[in-house]
Amino acid sequence: MIHISNLTKTYPDGTQALKGINLDLPTGMVGLLGPNGAGKSSLMRTIVGLQQADKGQIRLTLPGSDANAVIDVLKDPHAIRQTLGYLPQYFGVYPNMSCVALLKHMAVLKGLSKKQQAEQIPKLLELTNLSAFANKSVNRFSGGMKQRFGIAQALLGDPKVVIMDEPTAGLDPEERERLHDMLISISKDKLILLSTHIVEDVENLCHYTALLFNGEIKAADSVANLVNTMSGKIWTMPMSDIQTPTLVNQNDTEECQFKMYQLNKSFRFGEPVFRVFSDSQPHKLAQPIQATLQDFYFYTRAQSEEQAPKTQAELSKDTSVRMNGGALK
Numbered sequence: 508m509i510h511i512s513n514l515t516k517t518y519p520d521g522t523q524a525l526k527g528i529n530l531d532l533p534t535g536m537v538g539l540l541g542p543n544g545a546g547k548s549s550l551m552r553t554i555v556g557l558q559q560a561d562k563g564q565i566r567l568t569l570p571g572s573d574a575n576a577v578i579d580v581l582k583d584p585h586a587i588r589q590t591l592g593y594l595p596q597y598f599g600v601y602p603n604m605s606c607v608a609l610l611k612h613m614a615v616l617k618g619l620s621k622k623q624q625a626e627q628i629p630k631l632l633e634l635t636n637l638s639a640f641a642n643k644s645v646n647r648f649s650g651g652m653k654q655r656f657g658i659a660q661a662l663l664g665d666p667k668v669v670i671m672d673e674p675t676a677g678l679d680p681e682e683r684e685r686l687h688d689m690l691i692s693i694s695k696d697k698l699i700l701l702s703t704h705i706v707e708d709v710e711n712l713c714h715y716t717a718l719l720f721n722g723e724i725k726a727a728d729s730v731a732n733l734v735n736t737m738s739g740k741i742w743t744m745p746m747s748d749i750q751t752p753t754l755v756n757q758n759d760t761e762e763c764q765f766k767m768y769q770l771n772k773s774f775r776f777g778e779p780v781f782r783v784f785s786d787s788q789p790h791k792l793a794q795p796i797q798a799t800l801q802d803f804y805f806y807t808r809a810q811s812e813e814q815a816p817k818t819q820a821e822l823s824k825d826t827s828v829r830m831n832g833g834a835l836k
């Protein structure tokens with residue numbers, strides 16, 4: 508497991524990317540969810556020792572090992588590099604080398620012996636469905652094949668901790684499904700930390716997730732627990748009606764205590780539909796619907812935006828959002 512405490516990271520231009528992160532990540536498939544710019548890559552790069560934190564601590568206990576065998580990642584970045592696999596968000600340009608030659612080269616960099624290379628590389632090519640392309644140059648691979656190659660290199664040395672930054676980015680549905688299969692098959696005795704903004708991927712694959720917004724952890728729990736907190740409180744209703752909302756449970760007091768969040772607007776058969784969070788039926792046309800992790804994600808985001816100090820421009824934007832069915836107070 509990875510234990511992170513009080514981790515902060517500010518870039519030289521003053522951007523505070525991580526604002527005192529406290530997080531315990533268990534073994535298995537774990538999601539790190541957050542919108543663009545939330546700080547996911549900053550956190551991942553810090554965990555894998557590619558950049559320094561300003562302060563804080565990251566401690567790693569390897570799955571299946573003695574609880575006392577702890578690696579202090581920030582003090583000993585070399586040790587973590589030997590025990591984890593990393594799939595970065597961008598690989599940059601690949602050299603003009605065949606898939607198998609590049610894997611061998613990376614295996615050497617990871618310190619694998621010739622025997623280990625001979626054992627592991629064919630298995631990894633098979634696992635990632637690249638055996639038929641072993642002699643093809645990686646820079647001629649499709650996006651999905653490059654992503655699978657990235658996973659093969661991350662798994663060299665059979666690491667117990669694997670960190671993947673946006674692994675499904677740019678993949679077509681078939682490739683995404685294949686990648687999901689692969690991740691599930693390798694996750695049994697490892698901690699696989701999956702960073703993404705695709706909430707559905709986390710709901711489908713991960714048993715545990717953390718939500719990162721604007722450099723802060725806003726929730727961390729089992730996916731089932733987070734979804735359960737939304738249970739019975741999610742409704743769908745047609746967009747047209749929310750513009751003049753009729754609250755069915757408005758109480759008698761002057762100030763309405765009732766709170767409703769628009770979570771998500773989408774379209775079905777060309778007609779707008781949106782999901783709202785509400786303790787009770789928010790409108791006579793509202794229908795109850797099964798809660799999802801996406802509902803929790805949007806609810807948490809709406810709450811964290813509400814708590815964040817706002818500029819004048821944001822405040823005037825908020826008023827128009829509210830008139831269209833945003834957070835009603």
Ligand SMILES: Nc1ncnc2c1ncn2[C@@H]1O[C@H](COP(=O)(O)OP(=O)(O)OP(=O)(O)O)[C@@H](O)[C@H]1O
Pocket residue numbers: 518519520522523524541542543544545546547548549550596704
């Ligand atoms: N090297 C850097 N120098 C300055 N600011 C940076 C640097 N890297 C990231 N940032 C900023 O830090 C914040 C967090 O960025 P980060 O890339 O960690 O977010 P992210 O959640 O991974 O986003 P995305 O999903 O878009 O990749 C952003 O405001 C980003 O602009």
